[in-house]
Amino acid sequence: MPVQPPAPPVFYRFRTTEVLVDSLANFVVKAQRDAVDKRGKFTIALSRGTLAANLRGLVGQENVQWDKWEVFFCDEAAVPLESPDSNYHSNYLSFLSHVPIPPNQIHTIDASLLDDLEELADEYEKQLIGHFAASNAARYPTFDLMLLGMGTEGETASLFPEHELLSEKDAWVSYLEDAPRGPPRRITMTLPVLTHCYRVVFVVSGAEKAQMLHTILDEPETGLPCSRVRPAAPGLVFWFADADAASETTYPPTTFRWIDNQKEAEEAVEAAQRKAARRLQEALGEDEDY
Numbered sequence: 001m002p003v004q005p006p007a008p009p010v011f012y013r014f015r016t017t018e019v020l021v022d023s024l025a026n027f028v029v030k031a032q033r034d035a036v037d038k039r040g041k042f043t044i045a046l047s048r049g050t051l052a053a054n055l056r057g058l059v060g061q062e063n064v065q066w067d068k069w070e071v072f073f074c075d076e077a078a079v080p081l082e083s084p085d086s087n088y089h090s091n092y093l094s095f096l097s098h099v100p101i102p103p104n105q106i107h108t109i110d111a112s113l114l115d116d117l118e119e120l121a122d123e124y125e126k127q128l129i130g131h132f133a134a135s136n137a138a139r140y141p142t143f144d145l146m147l148l149g150m151g152t153e154g155e156t157a158s159l160f161p162e163h164e165l166l167s168e169k170d171a172w173v174s175y176l177e178d179a180p181r182g183p184p185r186r187i188t189m190t191l192p193v194l195t196h197c198y199r200v201v202f203v204v205s206g207a208e209k210a211q212m213l214h215t216i217l218d219e220p221e222t223g224l225p226c227s228r229v230r231p232a233a234p235g236l237v238f239w240f241a242d243a244d245a246a247s248e249t250t251y252p253p254t255t256f257r258w259i260d261n262q263k264e265a266e267e268a269v270e271a272a273q274r275k276a277a278r279r280l281q282e283a284l285g286e287d288e289d290y
């Protein structure tokens with residue numbers, strides 16, 4: 001059977017960070033409903049950084065089946081779980097501590113292994129295998145939703161530009177001792193795991209991200225880590241950006257709505273492209289070609 005190319009990224013742009021936060025909460029709740037309907041549970045992976053604060057809209061959401069959530073972390077610093085550098089800790093403060101997800105369904109690193117990064121990564125990979133092996137016999141785990149950030153150099157999770165970890169094909173979780181920003185010692189899910197899920201959402205806010213968001217969406221051929229997260233069909237990739245982060249990007253934004261499959265994603269992006277072309281033609285006047 002011919003392999004389908006990945007769907008184009010769907011780009012949502014929001015007037016303010018508050019609208020982004022509400023829309024993201026709405027999207028996550030829909031994703032969990034879809035996953036619970038189809039597979040009986042919701043597996044979500046969260047990454048480090050400002051993402052945690054942008055998940056605050058989940059607190060107080062109604063009709064969420066919190067008991068069906070299985071929460072993992074895309075990357076984690078080798079620090080105690082109560083450290084301000086811990087990905088778990090940031091997400092705990094912003095929303096996990098405010099919602100009734102059973103604690104044994106929030107899968108943290110084993111903090112007794114912080115001295116040995118290889119063991120720390122292996123143990124986390126075992127947790128993933130233990131969870132996914134029963135439900136999913138594929139080569140890599142298939143998360144229902146992965147929520148990622150974008151660093152100013154185009155990094156995501158703890159996958160940095162030109163780092164050897166980008167070529168990892170076997171491990172689900174690996175480690176690094178030389179992260180160029182933030183805590184240097186970390187573990188991270190690998191690129192094959194990030195590109196093997198049902199939905200990936202990148203969440204980006206703030207003017208300091210504007211130039212890099214332009215590069216990632218408008219010049220994907222640069223091959224920076226964020227551009228390489230293109231899940232194979234039926235996977236879908238979404239970008240949620242506030243107006244500041246989106247200010248330099250020409251990739252056409254799609255109207256915010258629930259998109260469920262590759263065909264809908266392609267149609268939404270084509271419609272957005274036609275709209276952008278019409279606007280450009282209007283701005284240039286009828287006589288000039290763009």
Ligand SMILES: O=C1O[C@H](COP(=O)(O)O)[C@@H](O)[C@H](O)[C@H]1O
Binds near residue numbers: 050149151156157181
């Ligand atoms: O370097 C990194 O940055 C991104 C984005 O972080 P943010 O704080 O600017 O949102 C983060 O997602 C990634 O895990 C980290 O390695």
